[in-house]
Amino acid sequence: MNNRTIKWSGYTWNVKNSSTNKWGPGPNYFSGSTENVWVDSAGRLHLKITKRNNKWYCAEVYNTQTLGYGTYRFFVDGRPDLLDPNITLGLFTYDGTSADAAANNYREIDIEFAKWGNPKGPNSQYVVQPYTKAGNMIQFQTSLSGNYSTHSFLWTPTTIKFLSLHGHYSKLPSPIEWYRIKEWTYRGGDIPNTKNEKVDINLWLFGGRAPLNQKETEIVITKFQFIPLAN
Numbered sequence: 001m002n003n004r005t006i007k008w009s010g011y012t013w014n015v016k017n018s019s020t021n022k023w024g025p026g027p028n029y030f031s032g033s034t035e036n037v038w039v040d041s042a043g044r045l046h047l048k049i050t051k052r053n054n055k056w057y058c059a060e061v062y063n064t065q066t067l068g069y070g071t072y073r074f075f076v077d078g079r080p081d082l083l084d085p086n087i088t089l090g091l092f093t094y095d096g097t098s099a100d101a102a103a104n105n106y107r108e109i110d111i112e113f114a115k116w117g118n119p120k121g122p123n124s125q126y127v128v129q130p131y132t133k134a135g136n137m138i139q140f141q142t143s144l145s146g147n148y149s150t151h152s153f154l155w156t157p158t159t160i161k162f163l164s165l166h167g168h169y170s171k172l173p174s175p176i177e178w179y180r181i182k183e184w185t186y187r188g189g190d191i192p193n194t195k196n197e198k199v200d201i202n203l204w205l206f207g208g209r210a211p212l213n214q215k216e217t218e219i220v221i222t223k224f225q226f227i228p229l230a231n
Contacts, residue, residue: 060202080113
C-alpha cells in the first residue's frame with residue numbers, strides 16, 4: 001500500500017497509495033503520486049484531492065516514527081473552514097499495528113475539519129476515540145480571518161489539551177484571547193497510552209463521495225512540530 005516516502009519537517013513520512021482498491025477512511029482511492037502529495041521548494045507539504053479518469057484520489061501521509069507523549073502542532077496554510085461538505089482534513093495519531101490497537105481505540109486522537117456531508121453542519125471537531133462515547137468529542141465552527149492557522153494537542157497520561165489559533169505560532173501569543181479559535185481539555189477515561197501510534201495527516205472524501213462542488217481541492221501544511229513531554 002506504500003511505495004514512496006517523503007522528507008518533511010525533519011521526519012520521514014510514508015505516502016499512502018491504494019490507487020486500485022479503496023481503503024479507509026471513506027473508503028477512498030489514495031494516490032501516492034506527486035500530483036497528490038509533494039513538498040515544495042519552501043519545505044511545505046501539499047495534499048491534494050484530484051480527479052483522473054473519472055476517479056477521485058485522496059491524499060495521506062503518516063510518520064515513520066512513534067513520537068509519544070508531547071505537543072503535536074500543525075501549521076496550516078489554507079482555508080480548512082471552507083472545505084467542501086464531503087471533504088475532511090484530518091490531523092491525528094493512529095496505531096494500526098499493535099496487537100492491542102483495537103482495544104485501545106487505535107490510540108487515535110483527532111483534529112478534524114469536516115461537515116460530514118452536511119453543508120449546514122459545524123466544520124470542526126476535536127476527538128478522543130471512541131467518538132461515540134459521551135464527552136469524547138466536541139464540535140465547533142471555525143471561521144478563519146486569513147490563510148494561516150495553528151492546531152495542536154498536548155497529550156499526557158492524564159489529559160489531552162487541544163488548541164486552535166489564528167496565525168502561525170510555535171509559542172503561545174499574548175493575549176491568547178485575541179488569537180484563539182477553540183480550546184478544549186479532555187480528562188476522560190479514554191486517554192490512550194503510547195505504543196506504536198504515528199502522527200498522520202490526510203485529506204479525504206466522506207463516504208467516498210465526490211465533492212459536492214465537483215472541484216479538486218488542495219491544502220498546504222507549512223510544517224509539523226513535535227515537542228516531547230518534559231519529564
